[in-house]
Structures are given as C-alpha cells and as structure tokens.
Amino acid sequence: MYKRYSSIVQLKSREIFFLALKFVGPVLLFSLISVSCGTGEKIIDSPISFSANRIELTKEYIHQHYGITPKDISIVPKIIVLHWTAIGTYDSTFAVFNKETLEGSRPELASAGQLNVSIQFVVDRDGTIHRLMPETWMARHCIGLNYESIGVENVGGVNDKDDLTAAQVKSDIYLVRYLVKKYPTIEYLIGHMEYMDFEGTPLWLEKDPNYHTMKYDPGERFMEAVREGVKDLHLKGVTQILNEPTNLK
Numbered sequence: 001m002y003k004r005y006s007s008i009v010q011l012k013s014r015e016i017f018f019l020a021l022k023f024v025g026p027v028l029l030f031s032l033i034s035v036s037c038g039t040g041e042k043i044i045d046s047p048i049s050f051s052a053n054r055i056e057l058t059k060e061y062i063h064q065h066y067g068i069t070p071k072d073i074s075i076v077p078k079i080i081v082l083h084w085t086a087i088g089t090y091d092s093t094f095a096v097f098n099k100e101t102l103e104g105s106r107p108e109l110a111s112a113g114q115l116n117v118s119i120q121f122v123v124d125r126d127g128t129i130h131r132l133m134p135e136t137w138m139a140r141h142c143i144g145l146n147y148e149s150i151g152v153e154n155v156g157g158v159n160d161k162d163d164l165t166a167a168q169v170k171s172d173i174y175l176v177r178y179l180v181k182k183y184p185t186i187e188y189l190i191g192h193m194e195y196m197d198f199e200g201t202p203l204w205l206e207k208d209p210n211y212h213t214m215k216y217d218p219g220e221r222f223m224e225a226v227r228e229g230v231k232d233l234h235l236k237g238v239t240q241i242l243n244e245p246t247n248l249k
C-alpha cells in the first residue's frame, strides 16, 4: 500500500515536473536569449498615438509624395537616418510626435500634407532607447526617403548646437547593429543633414522638386563617431551612393 502510494506520488511529481517544464521552459529560454543578446542596452516600447486616421494620412502621404498606392504603410528599410530633435527633453519630444496631425507651427511641412512628423526610435540624453511605433511602419521624418528608411532621433541639438552625448553615440551604435541584423535589406547609414545628396538617385522618391528643408542634424562629429562604431558592417554613406555608376551626377 505504502509502496503503491509512493509510486503514485512519484508519478505525480514527474508529471508536475514536466508540466512545469512545459510552461516555465519557454519563459526560461526567452530570458536566456534576452540576456545573451543584451549588451546593457534595451529598447523600451513607448508608443505614440497611431489611429486608423494616422494610418490613412500616411497612405495619402505615400500616394501624394511618392506616387505609390500602398495597401498598408509597411516599408522595406534600406537606409537608417540619424537625427537630433532640436528639442531639449524626451517628454517634449514625445509630445510632439504623439500628435497625429501637424499644427500651425510648421507651415513649410503643412503645405505638403496634414500627417504629423514621427520617428521609429528616440534616444534620450542618457542613452535610453524608446521605440515609438512599429519599426517598419513609415514615419514622416526625412523628405524623399521616408518610404525606405528607419529613423532614429537623439534628444538634443537645440538651436543646432552639437551637444549629443557619448551615451547617445553608444546607443545609436547598438541600434544600427540591431536593425542591420534584423533587416538585411538595410545598406545605408546617413545623417539627416546628408539627405539631399540622395536627390536624383533611385532611392529618392519625392515627386515635388521644390519640397526641401535645410537640415544640419545630427552633426559631423556624431556621424563620425557612430560610423566608426559600426565600420565593420560596411554600410554605405553619401560618398558611396554618389559613386555608384547609376548615380553619377
């Protein structure tokens, strides 16, 4: 009797063990993967408002500016564009991107559509990385290249002062590596200040030849530091695209 009871107990213990393994296993495995992939940095999801209306406005933008009638707003990323916000804090930056439509403060953009500006990632001054929207939804952040690019804003650069931090350099390097690994279609890394050099190349999709704004972000020093940190990825910049045989001006 005792023996029999004992074997039932044993069987139950074993079942419980395997049952526990079935549920706990994936969690453990996920934790292990997270730990092994992490290099100290992590990405925090901080979603901005992106209603069906904002999606519709995005589709309209794609149609109006790029002559494409998309079924959704997903993109195939080829370029990473780095920026600075020209806004001093993360909270104020989030508030700007959280609005779905443009307000009167940016008339140079409003004439080109009511869709508000947005960005996939914002890096705070201490290096904290926020993901504001799905990585491959089109964000309005770089004239001509929105439909092929993922953007990273860095908090700082108020009045075009080059004040981005070493922590931001480190986080941008991490993000570029993360994105290139995840999306093998990415071939280019540029600063927003370099975007107009893509005009006339196959990557430039803007139909309106007069739609430009002058940009200085995120500065030469920052771009050089990030490029140095990812040089083994052999991403192309402006020099390479201008030298590609089809793009010679």
Ligand SMILES: [Zn+2]
Pocket (backbone or CB within 6 Å): 082, 083, 084, 141, 192, 215, 217
């Ligand atoms: Zn910019």
